[in-house]
Amino acid sequence: MPSPADCRIEIVQTFDSAARASRKVANQIAELIQSQRSAGRTCVLGLATGSTPISLYAELVRMHKKEGLSFGNVTTFNLDEYLPMPPAQRQSYVRFMHEHLFDHVDIAPTNIHIPDGTLPVDQVEEFCRKYECLIEAEGGIDLQLLGIGRTGHIGFNEPDSSQDSRTRLVTLDPITRGDASTSFDGIENVPVQAITMGVGTIMDAKKIIMMAFGNSKAPIVARTLEGPVDSAIPATFLKLHPNVEFVLDSAAASKL
Ligand code: PGA
Numbered sequence: 001m002p003s004p005a006d007c008r009i010e011i012v013q014t015f016d017s018a019a020r021a022s023r024k025v026a027n028q029i030a031e032l033i034q035s036q037r038s039a040g041r042t043c044v045l046g047l048a049t050g051s052t053p054i055s056l057y058a059e060l061v062r063m064h065k066k067e068g069l070s071f072g073n074v075t076t077f078n079l080d081e082y083l084p085m086p087p088a089q090r091q092s093y094v095r096f097m098h099e100h101l102f103d104h105v106d107i108a109p110t111n112i113h114i115p116d117g118t119l120p121v122d123q124v125e126e127f128c129r130k131y132e133c134l135i136e137a138e139g140g141i142d143l144q145l146l147g148i149g150r151t152g153h154i155g156f157n158e159p160d161s162s163q164d165s166r167t168r169l170v171t172l173d174p175i176t177r178g179d180a181s182t183s184f185d186g187i188e189n190v191p192v193q194a195i196t197m198g199v200g201t202i203m204d205a206k207k208i209i210m211m212a213f214g215n216s217k218a219p220i221v222a223r224t225l226e227g228p229v230d231s232a233i234p235a236t237f238l239k240l241h242p243n244v245e246f247v248l249d250s251a252a253a254s255k256l
Helices: 018-038 054-067 093-100 121-137 174-180 199-203 215-226 234-240
Strands: 012-015 043-047 074-078 080-083 143-146 168-171 193-196 207-212 244-249
Touching: 012 018, 018 043, 018 054, 018 143, 018 207, 018 244, 054 093, 074 093, 074 121, 080 093, 121 168, 121 193, 199 234, 207 215, 207 234, 215 234, 215 244, 234 244
Parallel strands: 012 244, 043 074, 043 143, 143 207, 207 244
Antiparallel strands: 080 193, 168 193
């Protein structure tokens, strides 16, 4: 197991605000989309939901509207979705993605992939297998965006998720459900289960950018970056990836 000293400091970038950090990541994404287009290739993005990427998506929408950034060659795979979750429900990640990004750019609807929160539980395994196949058929994920939960989860890979886990049905950690309780008007309304890409699915991405903003993330960011690689904090597995960046604002970096 790598020791804390193995955390390569050059993979951590700290910005004085989440807005600046988001603009930097948006620029990286735009460059990747354009370089893939110049090479005649699709750009396959792994996308995250939650509060963290909202300004990033707003910046991408601005770049589309004001600077002509086209999503015509972009295919997306979202990390996760609650189960059960109808797509029109306020907390649905399908709805989130459409409201924050997809409805405002020129991505082809057939290029959008989000785990299906409407499936009966007995169909989830087959769906997850197909989701993995679809990613593979696209040639894998070029760039995976991630937030981090206070449990150290990436996607909904909660503590004790294994490094080689794939897209699957999971049970949410009580801390994660607690963090979602405001948007669901009470923890009793937060689904207990979800579909998530696995740690192994995420680690297969060619590049990974994990973003963390705000004071509430400072303790888990410090444990992730300064502690050992350990399934108790699934985000620590990212330190084993050859092409990962941790993009922080100064508040999230304050305990490093
Ligand atoms: P947040 O969630 O962006 O809403 O903080 C991140 C996560 O739970 O992965």
